[in-house]
Amino acid sequence: MAREIIAEVYPWESRVAIVEGGRLAEVFWADQDENVGNIYKGKVKDIIPGLSCAFVDIGMSKNAFLYAGDIIQPGARRGGNIYDLVKSGQDILVQVKKEAFSEKGARVTGDITIPGHFLVLFPFQTEVSISRKITGDGRREYLRKLMEKNKPEQVGIILRTACLDAEDSEILQELQDLLKVWGEVKERYQNGRAPMLIYEDIDVLERTLRDYLDADIKQVIINNLKLKEKIENYISTKKTNVHFAVHFEGGDLFEKNGLEKDIRRALRRKVWLRNGGYLIFDQTEAMTVIDVNSGKFTGKDNFEETIFRLNLEAAVEIPRQLRLRSIGGIILIDFIDMKDKENEEQVINTLKSELEKDKAHTRIIGMTGLGFLEMTRKKSRYGISEFFTDECPTCNGRGRTLNMFAMGCEIKRKLANMGYVENPIIICEAHPEVLQHIKDDTKNLEYIRKRTGKEIKLVANPQLASGLYNISTAEIDY
The missing domain is CATH 2.40.50.140 (Nucleic acid-binding proteins)
Incomplete structure (x- = not known):
């Protein structure tokens, strides 16, 4: 499947989107204080x-x-x-x-991991593991023997999916690179004084490229010229046969490519399917329950065929939503009951096939006694709901409200890309709490003024809901 990577980088945040088949599949955030992997x-x-x-x-x-x-x-x-x-x-x-x-x-x-494109080094383990997506027995056995012959006995290795078509020299060179990094970590630990940062992982953009660098990538679009050159240099050092274009494009890339709408839709409980059915996502502390409903879909064939087609589309959309929402832990899926066991098996096989696109580890347990499909998904990062929203104080956490940090970031992105307007003054009208968050960020507010060459006027309006704002270039009469 054709894949695009769209990246927006600002001084206060970086956002990277994975677009597959023209649809948003995953999105990653990082602010200047990101620490995962360090x-x-x-x-x-x-x-x-x-x-x-x-x-x-x-x-x-x-x-x-x-x-x-x-x-x-x-x-x-x-x-x-x-x-x-x-x-x-x-x-x-x-x-x-x-x-x-x-x-x-x-x-x-304390279980340290040092990831690369082909391998993941586990300094405190000894086993050799191979990605489940490398299915050929011959290739798996060859890779296992290659690692057991060349790795030190006291470290463990995971061979990633990229090893499927990699040359031995590429894999072994990365092994030496990762061992060198581990040696430097040990040396700094011995000589440093706690608390201190010993090893800093690569940024979210490079990490995405490391994980998704394969033949499916068709292009990378980024709004920063310096980082465009950095990506091109990064690719050239990997000695890979993967080739794709890296383009610079100014402006609000997520807005231009319709990704903001997809992100906002992922905050909703209900997800409409193309055939008129819909999914309901209910997340709790213990698990996530996904309900498949027929909605407006009635079909033209018999009832069993109608239900089968609806469940089949749900089996394609659910893995995409799990990735987009970064849902992890126990997941129960309530497909509409099917009498034909062959149809049920085909729906489950479709779900498994779509889950293979997921970089996170997933496992399908099977059907429960009550007819739910039970599965698990490993979660290592916060999802869209956690990033964008807070618990609602009015209903004691039963609902969620838009997060002030996320709203502030959105408004700063909009302002930073308004240098094209003729009026020398840009007015942003929003709820006082949202504006206070922006005012407190004096460094990035000054960055926006310099980038646009405009005066930024912040106007507090308590009547506006915290999730709404107005940006204009005309004076408002108050």
Whole structure:
């Protein structure tokens, strides 16, 4: 399937969209304080035996959360008693696996991973694993023997899907590169003083290219000329046969390509299917339930065929929505009941086929006794709902309201791309709380003024809902 990568980079945030077959499939965010993948020398501050966890100072405003099952100690049983694994005040090597968000500190792990394009290095493991998407037994066995022959005994390796068509020299060269990075991490840990950053992972754009660098990429569009050159240099160093165009394009790329509408739709509970049916997404702390409904779809054939076609389209759309919304954990899908077991099997096979496009690990368990399809999906980042919205204070969290940070970022993007207007003054009218968020960001507000060459006038209007704003170039009579 043809794939495009569309990237917007601003001083306050970076956004990268994966577009497959002309539709938004995934979107990644990062602000200037992104930390996922970074490795720190931390110091254990508090141990909470009742929760089997420890809080670790890694130099952030909030201490990071370290679960006992994520602590790696030579000779110690993983997930054992927290007091047997760490002591208060000790130094510890950890990696951020989930970003700090709202009132929660970052989640960290002691099971370090150093990813590359072909391989993922696990310094504290010893096994060789192979991507489940490499299906040929001959190729799998060849790759396993190649790694077992060339890797040090004390490290583990995952061979990624990109190894399917890679040359041995490319794979082995990356192995040496990753081992070199690990050697540098160990040296900095020995010589550094906690808390300190030891290893900084690549940014969200390079990380996306690393994970999606294959023959399906047709082009990359970016709104930053310097980063366009950086991407071209990055591709040239990978010595890959993958070729695609990298284009610079000014302006609000997500808006131009209709991606903003797709993102906003992903915040809704209901998702319409092309045939007139619809999906309902209900997320709880424990799991996500997806309900398939016939809606306006009545079909022209018999009832069983109508239901089969509806479930088949749902089986294609659900994996896309899981990626777009970054839904993880336990997932229950309530397909409309089918009497024909062959039809049911075909729907499940279609779901499996679409899930193969997902970089996150997924597993289909099967049908429950009540007729739900049960599956799991690994989640490593916050989704659209968590990024864009907050719990509604009026209904005590049963609903969600637009996040002030996300709204502020959206307004700054709009203002930053209005240099084309003739009027020297750009007026932004919004709710006072939203405008205060923008006013507090003096550095990026000045960046917008310099980029556009315009005066930015912020006008507070308490009558506007927090999710609404007006941008104009004419004076407003108040």
